[in-house]
Amino acid sequence: MYKYDQYDQAMVDARVADFRDQTRRRLEGKMTDDQFKPLRLKNGLYLQLHAYMLRVAIPYGTLDSRQMRKLAYIARTYDRGYGHFTTRQNIQYNWIKLEDAPDILADLATVEMHAIQTSGESIRNISADQYAGATADEIIDPRPWAEMIRQMTTFMPEFSYLPRKFKIAVIAAEADRAALRWHDCALRIVQNEAGEIGFQVFAGGGMGRTPFIAYKIREFLPTNQILSYLQAILRVWNRNARRDNIHKQRMKILVHELGEDEFRRQVEEEFEHFLARGEDFPQAEYDRIAAYFAPPPFETGLSEEIDRSDPDFALWVDQQVAAHKAPGYAIVNISLKPVGQIPGDISAEQMELVADLAERYSFDELRATHAQNLVLPHVRKQDLHAVWSALHEAGLGEANLDLVTDIIACPGLDYCTLANARSIPVAQKIAERFADADRQKDLGELKIKISGCINACGHHHAGHIGILGVDRKGTENYQLLLGGSGDEETSQAKITGPGFDEAGIVDAVERAVERYREIREPGERFLDTYRRVGMDGFKEAIYG
């Protein structure tokens, strides 16, 4: 895992001082709230319904036990004893006082963490495959490039005020676990015929009120030209995007309006210009960063056997454990979706337990996923039972990865000033309706994603079943969507028809699910059935 050197540390420390000074000037009245707002946003501090919310960056979702313990400390000291993992592999705290924010950042800086550019019109935390460095299906660990991109996009002067936010994801596997093409800029590491590593580049994706799946704009970009290429994309967007309507300023709108070919032409022209300036990172810098991501010292000669005599454990293994590239090891997914709880929430005590498990059983490494769960990436199969027992004891032993109760939900109207409707209670009610383990297992992979407004933080466009909360004449109303996906066969969910009230949406989901059970062919997931029969195959069952 990457470690800061004196330069990285100095930059984060300087940011703490910078933000402390900005907060002081605001509290002294030297800045209006309007002027302070973009400054605090660029540091992850939102003003929500009840308090400030602080979003802490977890670059490419990777963290260690020391960092997780600090996150627990912050939850306990400055918040109400818990935190919330987000769909950008970040963590946010919902009950922060403005005057505490500089101290929290100072605490984070002691463990090489920050909240830089976690919100506002900036280049956000780089997301990546949560199985990076552990899965057998990747070409190479994508995180060294994610870290390089993190550094080069930190305080980028030319892009100090982008038209809107800008999200980047990097993966290196065929399977897409990062919702790649829903990003403004998505990089998939591929190998060309000559055996060289490069990036396939996608641009112009995004959710929000106008969803677009990113277009492929480059088939192969040599990895050592990525800085030039990203700057070219950012410059074309920064110069040409609309600035008169905040809802039309994301890059996806520009790509759509210019057309994929014209956008690509402009980017290529600007790319040639940057390339000629020779400002890309040298190989030596890649090598330096990549050394931090060298595989941990895996033991050899380990047993592949898992004692499945405990049925609860066996159930958990089947659902939560994924194949690892090293013999005798496994990837463990920790569900933050116990039925009836708030998706993505975790208490300080649970954070500390997970930190202990990472330290003891997973080479001190943890991952956060965009589906609001956690991962222990490198666990010996012989330790799985011990890990499960500890998780189970702490209320983290749910076996529902990618099942109907593994729901993504935004904070919604319980916390968020932008929301039109509550998301959390809907997620809880659906989870309770489908709580039965056999029923979940029978339904198989089924991704429900809930957003409390059209900003789509709950990824409803990418849900096999999506739910969008809207305000309908002063009451909360929920639209149902079907057929979305964030995996390698990305698709955008479509609205079924008229919306439902809170109780009605839970019933409607159940009717759609039962319809799937009736008409599915052997081996078909919900999404496969939907793709085969289309909306018509479901509509009557939903609306009668």
Next chain:
Amino acid sequence: MVDGPRAGGPGGGPGTLEPTPGGERDWLRFRDDSAPDEPAVSLDAFLDQSNAGSVRIEAGDDVRLLGPHLERLRLVEIDFPKFRDGRGFSSARILREMGYDGEIKATGEVLVDLIYFMRRCGFDSFAPNVPLDRADVESVLNRYPHVYQHAADAAVPIWQLRHG
């Protein structure tokens, strides 16, 4: 401590915050030469008038049109109609990339926290529409000891410091 981007800058100038004679806001001018005194004209007017030496760039203007006329340019004013409009950052950097070494002045809603990034993009004078606190400007300009990437200034990126 390694010299940060505050030292020097394109178009010369000591990059100090010491006042120079001639006006109350001169401490926001980071150049040695005397300030051009002719009024800046719009981009269209500048391209039409072969004798103009100062031009005003609005947020949507394409500064690359100035490419053939850099010889006669002494001052480019780049306007920020609101601080959230970041197009001017690209305009300034592109001018420096084209080799322009005259004055680039930021006008309009220029906030103290933006000045550091503007300096890195090649701005070397500032005429904000609201007065700035000099101590705050000084503190902001000296805040960051290093930079992570090239821009239009002379600052050496961290990756270059790492590899000598």
